[in-house]
Amino acid sequence: MHVLTVLDHPNPASFSAAAAARFMEGAQAAGHTVELADLHAEGFNPLWTLQESEGDTPKDVLAEQDRIARADAICLVFPLFWWGMPSMTKGWVDRVWSWGWAYDQLDDREVSLQKPRTGVLLIPAGARSDEIEQEGYGQSLDTAWIKGTLGYFGWSPRRMELLCGSTGSLDRRQALLDRCHQIGLTLPEPGSGTRPNAG
Numbered sequence: 001m002h003v004l005t006v007l008d009h010p011n012p013a014s015f016s017a018a019a020a021a022r023f024m025e026g027a028q029a030a031g032h033t034v035e036l037a038d039l040h041a042e043g044f045n046p047l048w049t050l051q052e053s054e055g056d057t058p059k060d061v062l063a064e065q066d067r068i069a070r071a072d073a074i075c076l077v078f079p080l081f082w083w084g085m086p087s088m089t090k091g092w093v094d095r096v097w098s099w100g101w102a103y104d105q106l107d108d109r110e111v112s113l114q115k116p117r118t119g120v121l122l123i124p125a126g127a128r129s130d131e132i133e134q135e136g137y138g139q140s141l142d143t144a145w146i147k148g149t150l151g152y153f154g155w156s157p158r159r160m161e162l163l164c165g166s167t168g169s170l171d172r173r174q175a176l177l178d179r180c181h182q183i184g185l186t187l188p189e190p191g192s193g194t195r196p197n198a199g
Helices: 015-029 059-070 087-096 129-135 137-146 170-185
Strands: 002-007 033-038 073-077 117-125 155-164
Touching (some): 002 015, 015 073, 015 170, 129 155, 155 170
Parallel strands (some): 002 073
16 A cells, blocks of 8 residues: 655654654555655645635645545544644645545535545544543544544544653653554555544
8 A cells, every 4th residue: 555644743853753753664564655744844834715715726735635646545643732633734634635526515424535545643642541531532533533524535444543641751652652653564455344443
């Protein structure tokens, strides 16, 4: 498979960047080809414009759609930011996965104009997993992104991995990076089986 990793973090020395790198190393070890879209390093503009709202697709969006067309699997890596996506990731989703290209209806989120692709979210979070579970945040994110948005993208199977405690000890951070490597190493084929539970 060809695996596209989309990274959203302004600091190239961030844990998010390290997670993306380890994931890609795992994918390469499994025999996949990899491609990195570093949204900050490349200067992606997340702002949705009047031009786009009127159906005119700009060149930068077409370039991102070409990247997606090459991919059999896509991994988004971004830190949990105010219990949501940071603005760069949200803008990439808003602008690139557009009406008429990714989907053309609203009734069934499992129907996409795109081919099936394996989809992964790797989300570093400072909070502990028990804190996220007790407050129901993990379930809320799973409902919004995995059961909602990503179905319109044609991602099947799809998986969300909260990397809880990413601001913790060196041992904890290393264990999370090892998990990212394992996820890349064991990517399922597009359209295979059912999506795993959020972890």
